[in-house]
Amino acid sequence: MRISILLRGTLIFSLNILIHLSCSEEPPSSSGEDPGNTDFTLATTVNIGAQGGSISTEEFSLTVPAGSFSQSNEIKLYSKEDTTLFGEDAATKMFKLEGLPSDFTTTIRVALKYNRPLTDESYIAVSEDIADQFTGESSTVYDLKETSDSAGFLIGYIEPPPDNSSLFYLGKSTSVKGEVDKILQGLDKHKTTETINFRFKYPISYEPFIPELSSILEKNYELLIDSLGLYFGKDIYQDSLWTVEITKFPGKSAEYIWYEGWRAGSFYVNSERISNISILKSELEIESGLSLLYIASDEQVDYEYWDSGNSWFFHTLRVWSLELFSTSKNLLYPDDYYPYFSLRQGDWNYIYPVFSGIKYGAFTGYGSLDFTSHGFGMAALLKYLFDYNKLQKYQVGEIYRAIQEGKDPLATLIEKINGLKADWWPDFFKHYVGGGIYNISSSVFTNNIYGEWSINNDDDTLRVYDSDEELRYADLSAKSFIINLNHSTIDESKKLQITIEGDGGSAGLSTLVFSNNNSTLEYLGQTNTGIIEISDLKGFYDSGIRQFFLVAVNSLGIPPYEDHSDIKLTLKVGGKPDNGGGNELDYTHCWVIVTVGDETYEVTDFGTGNTYESYTCCQDFGDVTYEGSFSGNTFTGNYSNTIESGTITRTWEGTITIDIDGALEFANVSFTLNFTHYDSNNSQETKIDEKFIAANIPLNGSLGTTGTYAVEGNQTCDHILSLEVYHKSGLANDPNTGSEENLKSFDCDVGGERITIFFSKE
Known part of the structure; x- marks a missing residue:
């Protein structure tokens, strides 16, 4: 990891803070304008090459060690009396150096003569020119260099830039290249305060601001470590504090975050952006947090991987x-x-x-x-x-x-x-389209669709969207559609059936349906077995709902998720289903049994910590009768039962959903069943959880007072989309005792395999 890069990285961000000060405590007044070339007087010119050299006057000197410059450079020194930037904190003249190469390789010594007695801490402010990668805009900030006092001079050092190849790939700015100008001025009336992770350098007049700033920075630092599981390599160094400097951004009173890749881990606070913290605290929190996130991202991942x-x-x-x-x-x-x-x-x-x-x-x-x-x-x-x-x-x-x-x-x-992709991916769209994530306006979704169909009269009964090159579904993707309900005299018996299927049936596919009610998308339902029906279209029309919004979701895909699926979406308007006797589907009970062969379970023994496989054959799953009712072509039911015998209590809880196609020829089924066996004598408990999904189970015979959908033999597995079985045994109040089993695989080539769905009215 590039731990050393972190300590050489500079993050520069502007802050918006209100400091309630008395008149005597107000920060130094200044225009904040960049002094540029205004009113500078040329003091001297010197050529300095690879052999090193110096440039000096009675008030300033710069010393370049041998080998720091790669070629000869003409260095010009200017000076002037100026307190434009730093007001009464200025303790020296303002100096400007022209012609410094941006790629010098060793530390350069500077000395500035101060022109009045010094108080408190002193620094040399050195300009840094930076450019934003994203916008191309340039800016200037002033870095506060620590100094020593020697015979009337402030002595400081300008460090060389790091190797550009190691700069943070995701950073917002990079150092300006080529020859650079440096403006320097000595300052005093400053103070240093340290917190857990930061060292603050600031004019004394800004001291009331430090508690709020330090609280926000420390909070964000801990959030990245404790909440996101990131780390900062600076913590392994003896001096593990980041420097935070309140300084000038001349001419840039509204700058945000910068990442320059230079300096020893310093934050720069734009002193000109002092405003009302009660209004702009969120901005301060976000800007400083994003700055730290840049550093942490650079620290976690080498730039070549970004x-x-x-x-x-x-x-x-x-x-x-x-x-x-x-x-x-x-x-x-x-x-x-x-x-x-x-x-x-x-x-x-x-x-x-x-x-x-x-x-x-x-x-x-x-x-x-x-x-x-x-x-x-x-x-x-x-x-x-x-x-x-x-x-x-x-x-x-x-x-x-x-x-x-x-x-x-x-x-x-x-x-x-x-969770499973087939569960969380459609659920994401349910909340996203429904306004539960960022509260996106419904118009963003309804104005950007892949297909639109209008039901204008009785002739509008079928619309099929076949997958083609334009409508292909990438792995983990979705397509949106609109259905306009314009048929004012539509029969009360009419309903909308929506079917989604791919090359492998409806496994991993689902359709979510929303009504568009006064520009609000309200979730109506979805199916994981390929079919969903919207009943009573006339009722929707009369209530003012004239549009449905559909999201066809493809949850299929395996790494690297670069494939696509051919999917067909069928929209069909039809009447009420008929069960052969002229009546609606009115069954109230449904018995389901599933049998497969050659089951393989992964077993974990909590006592020994060992994991192994066990094998069995031809178990029955389900095998209970659910009580419920039909709504259109969809049956929903529940099963609940408790049997007590002595110290033994056995309980069953389950739910079922069955969708039958419009022609009543096929059924899709999804059920859960949870069984618990508890012995109060020794607190031993056994739990068995079953989840099952199957599609396109054909009708066996005809529908009358009863009805059966069934498949058997080696074709059984072709219809099973999912079968999950979990066993857990041990002490009821201690999850670390006993063992657990998870079904890993099964076959349908032993004999006796079946899926049977039996409907009855009692």
């Missing part, structure tokens, strides 16, 4: 981190505060990355974004993962360390997310 394929994650983190650093309750959107963010709330680019595919560079067609914009858009996903406990903040440090090891940050991120 290529375009990885650095999007840094930009994602810095957008999200605004809410980490700010204590303001009014920070609703990242771009509300940070003026650099070019992706405004109403811009399609703001939401484009999560729809087009969260792998940067996977989509390279028209409208693809650069890695910075991709990172900005991904901030919404990171916020969702943190807000809904799918990812812990400290795992940011783990992802950074994975990048340093050459791993893909997206694959690492997904690996650490708590």
Whole structure:
């Protein structure tokens, strides 16, 4: 890791603070203008080359060691009486050096004669010219060099710049190259204060500001370590304090954060930006926090790993981190505060990355974004993962360390997310489109869709969106569609059936449905088994809801998430389903049983710590009757039962959802069943949790007073999308006793495999 680079890095940021001072305590008054070449008088000119040399007058001297310059340079020295910048703190004339090479290699000694008695601490202020990588704008700040007093002179040193190849890749600014001018002036009436991680240098008149500034900096320092799991290499050095200098940014009264890559780990505070801290405290918190995040990112990952394929994650983190650093309750959107963010709330680019595919560079067609914009858009996903406990903040440090090891940050991120992609990816869109993440305006979504269909009359019954080159679904992506309900006399029996399927059926695919109610997108539901129905279209129309917003979500993909899927979305308007007797589906009970073969379980013995595999065959799963009802073509039900016998208590709890297609020919099923066996005599407990999803189970026979959907034999596995089984046994109040088992695999080639769904009315 580049620990040494951290101590050579300079972060420069401007602060907005109100200091309530009495008249006698007001900071020195100055215009804040850059003195530039105004009114300087040329004192002397000297050529200094590789052999070294000096330039001096009665009031100033500069000494260059041999080998510091690579070639001969004409150095000009100017001087003038000037207190424009530093007011009464100025203790010497102002000097300007022209012609210094920007690539000198050794420390240069300077001496400035002071022109009045000194009080308190003294410094030599040395100008530094810097340029913003993003905007190209240049700026000047004044670095306070520590001094010693020798025979009426302030003695200080100007350090050489570091090797440019080691500059922070993500930093906001770099040093100006070529020949540079330096303006120097000796100062006194300063003071130094130290806190846990920072050393503050400031004019005495600014002392009332230090407690607030130090509190914010220390808070942000701890947030990055304790919350995000990052670290700072400076802490291994004997002098592990960062210097914070309150100084001048002449001509730049509104500068924000700078990262120059020079100096010994110093922050620079723009003394001209002193304002009302009660109003601008959030800005101070965010700017200083982002500065520290730049340093931590540089410290965690060597700059050669911050290529375009990885650095999007840094930009994602810095957008999200605004809410980490700010204590303001009014920070609703990242771009509300940070003026650099070019992706405004109403811009399609703001939401484009999560729809087009969260792998940067996977989509390279028209409208693809650069890695910075991709990172900005991904901030919404990171916020969702943190807000809904799918990812812990400290795992940011783990992802950074994975990048340093050459791993893909997206694959690492997904690996650490708590849950299945088929669960959290659609759930993200549920909250994102519904306004739960950054409260994005509904118009951002509805104005940027992939397809639109209008139901104007009885002839509008079918619309199919087949996946093609334009509508292909990248791994972990989504497409949005609008359905306009314009048919005022639509029959009360009509309903909308939405089906999504791919080459492998509906596994890993889902459709979310929202109603657009007065520009508010309200979540209506979704399905994980390929089909969802919206009943009573007439009722929606009469209530004023004339538009539906759909999000077709592709949760498929494996690392490196660079593939795509062909997916078909079918929209169909039809009447009420018929069960063969002219009546609606009105079954109230559903018995489901699933049998597979050759199950392999991974077993962990908590007593010994050993992990091994066990094998069994032909177990039944489910095998209970759920009680519920149909709403349209969807049956939802529950099962609950408790049996007590002596010291033994056995309980079952379960839920089921079954979607039947419009022709009543196929059923998709999803159920959970949780079983607990508890013995109060010895507190031994056994738990079995089952989760099952299957699709396209065919109708067996016809529907009447009962109905059966079934498949059996070696075709059974073709319909199973997911089967999760978990066993845990041991003491009820001690999770570290006994053992646990997780189903790893199963087959359907032994014999006796089946999926049976049996409906009845009692």
